[in-house]
Amino acid sequence: MxxxxxxxxxxxxxxxxxxxxxxxxxxxxxxxxxxxxxxxxxxxxxxxxxxxxxxGFLGALMPHSPERWNGKKDFQFRALVDLEDEIARLQAETGEFCGYRRVGRILPLTSERGRITATERIADARANWGTRFGYEVRHTPDRSDWPNILRAPHGIVHETLSARISPPxxxxxxxxxxxxxxxxxxxxxxxxxxxxxxxxxxxxxxxxxxxxxxxxxxxxxxxxxxxxxxxxxxxxxxGGGVKGQAALLDAGAEPDLPLVYDDGVYVIAHENGHVAVGSTSENEFDDPRATDERLDEIVKRARKLCPLIREAPVIRRWAGVRPKAVxxxxxxxxxxxxxxxxxxxxxxxxxxxxxxxxxxxxxxxxxxxxxxxxxxxxxxxxxxxxxxxxxxxx
Ligand SMILES: Cc1cc2nc3c(=O)[nH]c(=O)nc-3n(C[C@H](O)[C@H](O)[C@H](O)COP(=O)(O)OP(=O)(O)OC[C@H]3O[C@@H](n4cnc5c(N)ncnc54)[C@H](O)[C@@H]3O)c2cc1C
Known part of the structure; x- marks a missing residue:
C-alpha cells in the first residue's frame, strides 16, 4: 500500500x-x-x-573499548559509524542543526599498568575499528588545560571514533x-x-x-x-532506572575539543561554547529530577580534570533516569x-x-x-x- x-x-x-x-x-x-x-x-x-x-544535554557518543570484540560492541560501533550519515540526512530533510561533530576522545592514563593496557589495545582497535579511526597512546595532550596534564601522568589515549551530539x-x-x-x-x-x-x-x-x-x-x-x-x-x-545528574557550563570553549572521559566524569564541549559535564550513577534515589551535592562533586572533579572550565559558570543543572535492562x-x-x-x-x-x-x-x-x-x-x-x-x- x-x-x-x-x-x-x-x-x-x-x-x-x-x-x-x-x-x-x-x-x-x-x-x-x-x-x-x-x-x-x-x-x-x-x-x-x-x-x-x-x-538532558550531555550527548557523548562513545564506543566500547576495542578489545574482546563481541556482537554488542560491533552493533554499537556500526551505529556510531552510521550516525554521521543519519544526522546529515535528517539535517538535510529538516534544516535543523543537531550539534553533531566527530571530535574524538581523550582518556587520561593515571598508571603505568593503564598505559600498558592501552598500548595493547592499539592492535585491537586496528583489527576491530579498521583504519578510518585512530587509537593512539601519547605522552601528552595537545593542550595542558584539556585535560590537565597533571591528571595524565602516564599519558593519554586519543581516539578519533567518538563524537558528540546536542540531545535537544x-x-x-x-x-x-x-x-x-x-x-x-x-x-x-x-x-x-x-x-x-x-x-x-x-x-x-x-x-x-x-x-x-x-x-x-x-x-x-x-x-x-x-x-x-x-x-x-x-x-x-x-530492569529499572539509574539516576544521573549533569551540569552545563558557559565556558566559551572551542567546539572541536575532544571529549574527555576519566573515571566516570565526562567533559564535552558543544557548538555554542557550552561545556556539558556529567554524570552521577545512582541506583537509589527519592526524587528523580532533583540535583544535589553529588552534582557539585562531579563539577568539581570536571574543573580539576579540565582547567579550561575552572571559572566557567554553571548555567543549568539537570537530572534524569536512565533505563537500564537487567x-x-x-x-x-x-x-x-x-x-x-x-x-x-x-x-x-x-x-x-x-x-x-x-x-x-x-x-x-x-x-x-x-x-x-x-x-x-x-x-x-x-x-x-x-x-x-x-x-x-x-
Ligand atoms: C545524566 C545523564 C546523562 C546521559 N548522558 C548520555 C550520553 O552522553 N550519551 C548517551 O547516549 N546517553 C546518555 N544518557 C542516557 C540517555 O539519555 C538515555 O539512554 C536515553 O535518553 C533513553 O531514551 P529512551 O527514549 O529510551 O527513554 P526516555 O528518554 O526516558 O523516553 C521515554 C519517554 O516515554 C514517556 N512515557 C513513559 N511512560 C509512558 C507511557 N505509558 N505512555 C506513553 N509515554 C510514556 C516518557 O514521558 C518519556 O518521554 C544519559 C542519561 C542521563 C540521565
Missing part, C-alpha cells in the same frame, strides 16, 4: 500499523524510520517529547521531521496505560482504546514493568508470549549513539526484511533468562 493510502486508512480507522509508546530518542527515531518505510504510525507520549532521560538539537530535528510526515500521528499528554496483545488493542490514559498492527514499548524506564506484566513476571524483574544491554525485539508487542528500551548510557540502529532492526522485522544483526543479548527472552538466573529461579 502506498504511503498516502496508508495515511488515509490510518486516519479513517485509527488503527496504525505501529503504535509507539514514548517520545524519547528511542521512540522518535522509531517513528521516523517506520514512517519512512511507509508504515502508518501513532506516537503516544505521556507528557512532552524529551520529558524522560532524553531531555536531535530531539527537535526528529520532531520537525515527523511533523511533516503524513503517516505519523503524534499524541502528546496521553499515556499508553495497558496493552492487550490478544485483541491487538491498547488503552490510553484519555479513556480511549486503540487498535494496532504492532505496538512498540519505547517508554524508557516505564517499559520494563509493562513488559514484565505481559510476560507474567514480577514488575521489577526486567542484563545491562539494550532490550530490543518481540516480547515473548505477547504477539504484536515489541520492546525498544534499556539504552542505559548509550541510547543517543544506537537508537537509530535499534529502530532499523525493528522496522526490518516489521517488514520481514533482513535488518542489522541484533545481538542475542538484546532479546527480551535473554533478559528474562538473565533475570531468572539472578533470582535463582531458573
Amino acid at each position: 502506498a504511503v498516502a493510502d496508508k495515511a488515509a486508512s490510518h486516519r479513517g480507522q485509527a488503527a496504525p500499523d505501529l503504535l509507539i509508546a514514548g517520545a524519547g530518542v528511542a521512540g522518535l527515531w522509531l517513528a521516523v524510520k517506520a514512517a519512512r518505510a511507509g508504515l502508518s504510525v501513532m506516537l503516544v507520549e505521556r507528557g512532552n517529547p524529551g520529558d524522560g532521560a532524553s531531555g 538539537g536531535l530531539i527537535a530535528a526528529l520532531l520537525s521531521r515527523l511533523a511533516v510526515m503524513p503517516n505519523i500521528e503524534l499524541r502528546l499528554g496521553t499515556a499508553v496505560v495497558d496493552v492487550a496483545p490478544g485483541d491487538r488493542r491498547a488503552s490510553l490514559s484519555d479513556g480511549t482504546s486503540i487498535g494496532f498492527g504492532h505496538v512498540a514499548l519505547a517508554n524508557g524506564v516505564d517499559a520494563f514493568p509493562m513488559i514484565a506484566r505481559l510476560m507474567g513476571l514480577p514488575a521489577q524483574s526486567l 542484563g545491562r544491554d539494550p532490550m530490543l525485539g518481540p516480547v515473548p508470549g505477547a504477539p504484536g508487542v515489541l520492546a525498544m528500551a534499556g539504552g542505559f548510557k548509550i541510547s543517543f549513539g544506537i537508537a537509530h540502529r535499534m529502530a532499523d532492526c525493528l522496522v526490518a522485522q516489521l517488514a520481514g526484511e533482513e535488518g542489522p544483526e541484533t545481538p542475542e543479548s538484546f532479546s527480551v527472552a535473554w533478559h528474562a533468562a538473565r533475570s531468572a538466573t539472578d533470582q535463582g529461579i531458573q
Whole structure:
C-alpha cells in the first residue's frame, strides 16, 4: 500500500500499523524510520517529547573499548559509524542543526599498568575499528588545560571514533521531521496505560482504546514493568532506572575539543561554547529530577580534570533516569508470549549513539526484511533468562 493510502486508512480507522509508546530518542527515531518505510504510525507520549532521560544535554557518543570484540560492541560501533550519515540526512530533510561533530576522545592514563593496557589495545582497535579511526597512546595532550596534564601522568589515549551530539538539537530535528510526515500521528499528554496483545488493542490514559498492527514499548524506564506484566513476571524483574545528574557550563570553549572521559566524569564541549559535564550513577534515589551535592562533586572533579572550565559558570543543572535492562544491554525485539508487542528500551548510557540502529532492526522485522544483526543479548527472552538466573529461579 502506498504511503498516502496508508495515511488515509490510518486516519479513517485509527488503527496504525505501529503504535509507539514514548517520545524519547528511542521512540522518535522509531517513528521516523517506520514512517519512512511507509508504515502508518501513532506516537503516544505521556507528557512532552524529551520529558524522560532524553531531555538532558550531555550527548557523548562513545564506543566500547576495542578489545574482546563481541556482537554488542560491533552493533554499537556500526551505529556510531552510521550516525554521521543519519544526522546529515535528517539535517538535510529538516534544516535543523543537531550539534553533531566527530571530535574524538581523550582518556587520561593515571598508571603505568593503564598505559600498558592501552598500548595493547592499539592492535585491537586496528583489527576491530579498521583504519578510518585512530587509537593512539601519547605522552601528552595537545593542550595542558584539556585535560590537565597533571591528571595524565602516564599519558593519554586519543581516539578519533567518538563524537558528540546536542540531545535537544536531535530531539527537535526528529520532531520537525515527523511533523511533516503524513503517516505519523503524534499524541502528546496521553499515556499508553495497558496493552492487550490478544485483541491487538491498547488503552490510553484519555479513556480511549486503540487498535494496532504492532505496538512498540519505547517508554524508557516505564517499559520494563509493562513488559514484565505481559510476560507474567514480577514488575521489577526486567530492569529499572539509574539516576544521573549533569551540569552545563558557559565556558566559551572551542567546539572541536575532544571529549574527555576519566573515571566516570565526562567533559564535552558543544557548538555554542557550552561545556556539558556529567554524570552521577545512582541506583537509589527519592526524587528523580532533583540535583544535589553529588552534582557539585562531579563539577568539581570536571574543573580539576579540565582547567579550561575552572571559572566557567554553571548555567543549568539537570537530572534524569536512565533505563537500564537487567542484563545491562539494550532490550530490543518481540516480547515473548505477547504477539504484536515489541520492546525498544534499556539504552542505559548509550541510547543517543544506537537508537537509530535499534529502530532499523525493528522496522526490518516489521517488514520481514533482513535488518542489522541484533545481538542475542538484546532479546527480551535473554533478559528474562538473565533475570531468572539472578533470582535463582531458573
Ligand atoms: C545524566 C545523564 C546523562 C546521559 N548522558 C548520555 C550520553 O552522553 N550519551 C548517551 O547516549 N546517553 C546518555 N544518557 C542516557 C540517555 O539519555 C538515555 O539512554 C536515553 O535518553 C533513553 O531514551 P529512551 O527514549 O529510551 O527513554 P526516555 O528518554 O526516558 O523516553 C521515554 C519517554 O516515554 C514517556 N512515557 C513513559 N511512560 C509512558 C507511557 N505509558 N505512555 C506513553 N509515554 C510514556 C516518557 O514521558 C518519556 O518521554 C544519559 C542519561 C542521563 C540521565
